[in-house]
Amino acid sequence: MIDQHGGNIDVARARHGGDGWIDLSTGINRRAYPIPPIPAEAWTMLPTAAAKAGLGQAAAQAYATTAAIVALPGAQAAIQLLPHLRPRGIARLLGPTYQDYGRVLRAAGWRVEQVADPAALVGADLALVVNPNNPDGRHHDPADLLALVGQVGLLVVDESFADAVPHLSLAPQAGRDGLLVLRSFGKFYGLAGVRLGFALGAAPLIEHLSALAGPWPVSGAAIAIGCVALADAAWTAATIARLAQEAPRLDALAIGAGWSVVGGTALFRLYHTPDAAAAQERLARHAIWSRRFGYSAHWLRLGLPGDRAEWARLAAAVTD
Amino acid sequence: MIDQHGGNIDVARARHGGDGWIDLSTGINRRAYPIPPIPAEAWTMLPTAAAKAGLGQAAAQAYATTAAIVALPGAQAAIQLLPHLRPRGIARLLGPTYQDYGRVLRAAGWRVEQVADPAALVGADLALVVNPNNPDGRHHDPADLLALVGQVGLLVVDESFADAVPHLSLAPQAGRDGLLVLRSFGKFYGLAGVRLGFALGAAPLIEHLSALAGPWPVSGAAIAIGCVALADAAWTAATIARLAQEAPRLDALAIGAGWSVVGGTALFRLYHTPDAAAAQERLARHAIWSRRFGYSAHWLRLGLPGDRAEWARLAAAVTD
Numbered sequence: 001m002i003d004q005h006g007g008n009i010d011v012a013r014a015r016h017g018g019d020g021w022i023d024l025s026t027g028i029n030r031r032a033y034p035i036p037p038i039p040a041e042a043w044t045m046l047p048t049a050a051a052k053a054g055l056g057q058a059a060a061q062a063y064a065t066t067a068a069i070v071a072l073p074g075a076q077a078a079i080q081l082l083p084h085l086r087p088r089g090i091a092r093l094l095g096p097t098y099q100d101y102g103r104v105l106r107a108a109g110w111r112v113e114q115v116a117d118p119a120a121l122v123g124a125d126l127a128l129v130v131n132p133n134n135p136d137g138r139h140h141d142p143a144d145l146l147a148l149v150g151q152v153g154l155l156v157v158d159e160s161f162a163d164a165v166p167h168l169s170l171a172p173q174a175g176r177d178g179l180l181v182l183r184s185f186g187k188f189y190g191l192a193g194v195r196l197g198f199a200l201g202a203a204p205l206i207e208h209l210s211a212l213a214g215p216w217p218v219s220g221a222a223i224a225i226g227c228v229a230l231a232d233a234a235w236t237a238a239t240i241a242r243l244a245q246e247a248p249r250l251d252a253l254a255i256g257a258g259w260s261v262v263g264g265t266a267l268f269r270l271y272h273t274p275d276a277a278a279a280q281e282r283l284a285r286h287a288i289w290s291r292r293f294g295y296s297a298h299w300l301r302l303g304l305p306g307d308r309a310e311w312a313r314l315a316a317a318v319t320d
Numbered sequence: 321m322i323d324q325h326g327g328n329i330d331v332a333r334a335r336h337g338g339d340g341w342i343d344l345s346t347g348i349n350r351r352a353y354p355i356p357p358i359p360a361e362a363w364t365m366l367p368t369a370a371a372k373a374g375l376g377q378a379a380a381q382a383y384a385t386t387a388a389i390v391a392l393p394g395a396q397a398a399i400q401l402l403p404h405l406r407p408r409g410i411a412r413l414l415g416p417t418y419q420d421y422g423r424v425l426r427a428a429g430w431r432v433e434q435v436a437d438p439a440a441l442v443g444a445d446l447a448l449v450v451n452p453n454n455p456d457g458r459h460h461d462p463a464d465l466l467a468l469v470g471q472v473g474l475l476v477v478d479e480s481f482a483d484a485v486p487h488l489s490l491a492p493q494a495g496r497d498g499l500l501v502l503r504s505f506g507k508f509y510g511l512a513g514v515r516l517g518f519a520l521g522a523a524p525l526i527e528h529l530s531a532l533a534g535p536w537p538v539s540g541a542a543i544a545i546g547c548v549a550l551a552d553a554a555w556t557a558a559t560i561a562r563l564a565q566e567a568p569r570l571d572a573l574a575i576g577a578g579w580s581v582v583g584g585t586a587l588f589r590l591y592h593t594p595d596a597a598a599a600q601e602r603l604a605r606h607a608i609w610s611r612r613f614g615y616s617a618h619w620l621r622l623g624l625p626g627d628r629a630e631w632a633r634l635a636a637a638v639t640d
Contacts, residue, residue: 005535007366023365032364043545044352045343046327046512073393073515073537080534084404084428100534107531108404192366193540195393211427214400214420215325217393219539220513225363 001280002292004099006301007192012289022310023303024283025291027134027161027268030306031242032190033235036228042220055223058230059198063183064166067174068206071218071226075160075184075197076100081212082126083108085180085205086154089125094118096295097130098158118144127152131168132161135270135293135301137263142170149178154205156180160197163188164240164266174200180209185222187267188239189229196222243267246304249311257318259300268303276300286317321600322612324419326621327512332609342630343623344603345611347454347481347588350626351562352510353555356548362540375543378550379518383503384486387494388526391538391546395480395504395517396420401532402446403428405500405525406474409445414438416615417450418478438464447472451488452481455590455613455621457583462490469498474525476500480517483508484560484586494520500529505542507587508559509549516542563587566624569631577638579620588623596620606637 001015006025013021022030056069072078083105091105095114102112110126118140121127127148132139149155159181162169174181181200186192196218199209218226229235243266250269251261259271259279273279276292279300283290291301305311321335326345333341342350376389392398403425411425415434422432430446438460441447447468452459469475479501482489494501501520506512516538519529538546549555563586570589571581579591579599593599596612599620603610611621625631 005366008369009365010368010370026366028364028366030364032360035360035363040352040355041513043355043511043513044348044350045329046325046346046348046506048330049328050330073539074534076534076536080532104534186366191363192536193361193363195536195539212400214394214396214424216396216512216515219393219515219542221541222539 002294006291009289012284016284016287018287021287021289022305022313023289024305024314025289025301025303026192027265027303028187028192029190029239029267030304030310031239033229033232035225038221038224042224045220047216047218047220047223051220051223055226058227059183062230062236063169063171063198063200065171065174065200067171067181067200068203070199070206070210070213071223072197072199072213073195073218073222074186075158075182077213077217078182078197078199078209079104081209082156083110084212085208086125089153091126091128092121092124092152093128094121094130094133096136096293097128098134101128118148121148122151125153126156127154128156128158130158130160132165132265134161134265135268135291135299137265137270139165139168142168142173145170146173146176149176152178154178154180156182158182160184160187161265161267163236164243171200175202177202180205185226185229191225191229194222194225195219196226240266243304250302250304253315253318254302262299268301270299270301272298273300274298282320283317286313286320288314288317322614326611329609332604336604336607338607341607341609342625342633343609344625344634345609345621345623346512347585347623348507348512349510349559349587350624350630351559353549353552356545358541358544362544365540367536367538367540367543371540371543375546378547379503382550382556383489383491383518383520385491385494385520387491387501387520388523390519390526390530390533391543392517392519392533393515393538393542394506395478395502397533397537398502398517398519398529399424401529402476403430404532405528406445409473411446411448412441412444412472413448414441414450414453416456416613417448418454421448438468441468442471445473446476447474448476448478450478450480452485452585454481454585455588455611455619457585457590459485459488462488462493465490466493466496469496472498474498474500476502478502480504480507481585481587483556484563491520495522497522500525505546505549511545511549514542514545515539516546560586563624570622570624573635573638574622582619588621590619590621592618593620594618602640603637606633606640608634608637
């Protein structure tokens, strides 16, 4: 089944029945950061300027940047606001990539073009690169992307899957005019329900985005959790190390099933299968949910399983 | 001190020092709904379509409506999206009222006019009534507001403070074309940090708003909490009864201090004082924070204190 988004596990359940589904249809870490205690005031009070500044500082440290930062309810919220940041014009997306960019920009009256080569982005009013890319993991040297700044109206670099590859990140350069860097919190930390993400850029751009988002876009709980998690360098390092071992392990399972590796990131892998619909169906019979794409009859994307039991179930399912 | 918004208690603390502040600068209930257990999946997973539908059903029941509903991160989030719902034009606001309407619409290129008489709203591309109004509690018969539908491009009725006065609500009629009703969750339930509110209207309008907001605007925790709280009719009834007793009690304290009652709602009261700056300062010396308004040297708004100790401190402060 080809959904607009991964993660809609209730749809899989309705279609295939059964309980205990393992949702590998997203790139959300299944070994989530442990939820810290949440102070009562995080629920009862409007987030204060001080709380928001504290979260911004934690994010700045985690992302190694001195650029201006605004927290939003997910990187998705930044995508929703993009069309309103500049007068309508031509948007070029390096693709195929996360489809909501095209959908959101088109709905707001932008002309949207998908290009395959970064050089073809030049001249666009808004240019979008997801680095590393979803779903194929294609990645770009930050210096090459930086060279595009000034050659497009606004360069948006979505680093939703960059936590495990900090050397790819443009966050340290995000203060440059004409550059907007987006970060996701929920994917790497496994806390997508928290709804937290960040936009990094030059101060006037971030002030504009912040004015569009309003004074209290993220919850007090998101602020409390984000402050703790983003400051936990030990957890981050351990998670990067774990993912570096487990992504090849997932590839090995897939290759054993007769699939080939298209690419991927630390959090998900993209496989070429003989028949993606059949492969998805086979996994679904084991209550494992995967992701297909409308533009390919062969591509199947899998997130990394969480605990040992999930790995065992996946191993059994792919060789069924 | 005249802030853009109430609730920024850290600013009061920085200015006046001290600890243990009682924040009466907002209309947020200080006896909050108790936070129910939050399932782990609410943090880890993207909110599913089923979870969102469940929240919508709870809201529909609480607000006695069959209109389409979208949950947003606060009524504020709906305000932020209003300018993008229709082509730019003339917005008329029945005021004075919550100032963000004017600010957000102006920033998006709308011409904004404040009018004092509902009849003067006629002919606007977008007309806004807050019912009951913030800060003065002015309220309007729903039938009178309904008569405006069709005489303006879009009638927006902000019912952020209507929970205690359901007979004033247009939610049951929100399915009408040309009408958008906004509800706040955080104020009445005392959970402003949760960031939850709702927009109610005809299906195409709500679908448009939902497309602007994106697929996952509210957190899993907000959905879990909202589902429980909105279904708790006993708590709602008890809270309405308590507030009905306590608002006059606050008025009596104010009158004892030589102030007069301008108006208010169940959650806040607006007073005419000889000198609002001096009155705010006097309360601040007792670490009680209040709300002033740029357009009046006399108006001071107070939320209702929470427990017995807060009432005692306020009583001592106003007669200091």
